[in-house]
Amino acid sequence: MRTALVIGTGLIGTSVALALQSRGVQVHLSDHDPDRARTAAAIGAGTDEEPDGRVDLAVVAVPPAHVAATLAEAIRGGRARGYLDVASVKGGPRRDLEALGCDLTGYLGTHPMAGRERSGPLAGTADLFEGRPWVLTPTRETDTEVLNLALELVSLCRAVPVVMDADAHDRAVALVSHTPQLVSSMVAARLRDADETAVRLCGQGIRDVTRIAASNPEMWLDILSANPGPVAEILSAVAADLDETVRALRALDSGDKDDREGGAAGIEDVLRRGNAGRSRVPGKHGAAPTAYETVAVLIGDQPGELARIFADAGRAGVNIEDVRIEHATGQQAGLIQLMVEPRAVPGLVEALTDRGWSIRQ
Structure with a gap:
């Protein structure tokens, strides 16, 4: 993949564009609101200029209700070798495309399982999809070239491909x-x-x-x-x-x-x-859930405190599997909950206590 067209420069579209640009793909940006496309271009997601000809892949990142019409327009205009969307529903848009009489051999419905509470191009990040599942819903009609382009996109975004039926998704x-x-x-x-x-x-x-x-x-x-x-x-x-x-x-x-x-x-x-x-929710790196022990430590709300406690845990040879922070209302302090393997708890507690941290049971 050398060129791509991203249609829709919200959180997901801009994040896709940022990831592709960072890995050497020339991305063209399009949006019904030109200001959004210009904003995405300004933060390095690509160019808001029209491509000279057909691009390798068109990624439609618009709300589900507008996916079919946007895809149909792009397909009929011959804008790319392959087309996919990243909407969070898959069955409806495909049926809508079929009703519009589009040739669906060059189309593949996908859904990256990633997001944030914020929206818009300024919320986009190149690493939004790293390690996250990215659902692909090919059918018997899907062209192999389009499937390969979709798999390349997932790889460039450092996500994990998951193949599913659209309605099951x-x-x-x-x-x-x-x-x-x-x-x-x-x-x-x-x-x-x-x-x-x-x-x-x-x-x-x-x-x-x-x-x-x-x-x-x-x-x-x-x-x-x-x-x-x-x-x-x-x-x-x-x-x-x-x-x-x-x-x-x-x-x-x-x-x-x-x-x-x-x-x-x-x-x-x-x-x-x-x-x-x-207990069935996948754990770290998608593996089976692991029962970690929690070491709660009082931590001040000052610059460098998080770095210091992580460094002290590292010096003790303990890997922090997960972390949560519980803020104390009205105080410049809180509890940091360090999740570790059960066998690591005694050594971590001893090391942190020796370095002046206050352990809370």
């Missing part, structure tokens, strides 16, 4: 992406009118649950409008769990012993099913 992302977005937003919505005293008690748990609720509503309306059926099915199952949980909680408040025992059993059931589901 849409059901999967409804479960692991679209429904969590709505549930996160619903929980965060409870905070909007909450008493200020309650909000001040927010800790890491509520921050984790509501992190993605900061996402752009217009963008998510586009995504959910393109995949409403599968999301509704999963939310219906979640709603059934909520109804059962509400009944169990009411029973816990009952004066009847049998009711309380039944309520406790219902709550325990949903919590244990949650444990089982959480």
Whole structure:
């Protein structure tokens, strides 16, 4: 691949362009808003000038509702050797293209499983896709050259290719992406009118649950409008769990012993099913989840503190598998939670204590 055309210079399109440019591909940028394309070009994502002729690959990075029309225009204009889109739903756009009578041999639907709460070209980064799954949905009609171009794109973006059926993909992302977005937003919505005293008690748990609720509503309306059926099915199952949980909680408040025992059993059931589901989430580097131990350390909010604690852990020969920071409300300090292999805990605690760190059990 020597040349590419990226149509749509939001977060994903600009990030694709930045990754390709950094690896020697000449990228041309196009957007319905010329200012966005100029902004992407200004940060090094390519040029907003039209290509002289046909490019090797056209990447359509527009909202799902506009994918088919944008692709159809590009295909009919013969703008590239191969065409793909990066929308978060796959079945609908392909069916729309078929209805428009397009030749789909040169098209492949894809979806990089990466994103941020921010949007727009200035949110783009060349490393957005590194190590992340990138779904490819080829069919029997897909030309081998287009599949190879898509695999080359994934490689240049340093992502991991995953081949799936388009409709299976849409059901999967409804479960692991679209429904969590709505549930996160619903929980965060409870905070909007909450008493200020309650909000001040927010800790890491509520921050984790509501992190993605900061996402752009217009963008998510586009995504959910393109995949409403599968999301509704999963939310219906979640709603059934909520109804059962509400009944169990009411029973816990009952004066009847049998009711309380039944309520406790219902709550325990949903919590244990949650444990089982959480244990299936892939761990580090996509491997099976590993049970790490947590070493909590008091850390000041000053420049260089994170570098110092990581360096001290490194000198102790301990690899930090994961890390979280829990900020203390109203204080210039917080707890850093270092996740390590269980056998590494004693040595890490001893080393950090010797270097003056305050370990919190």
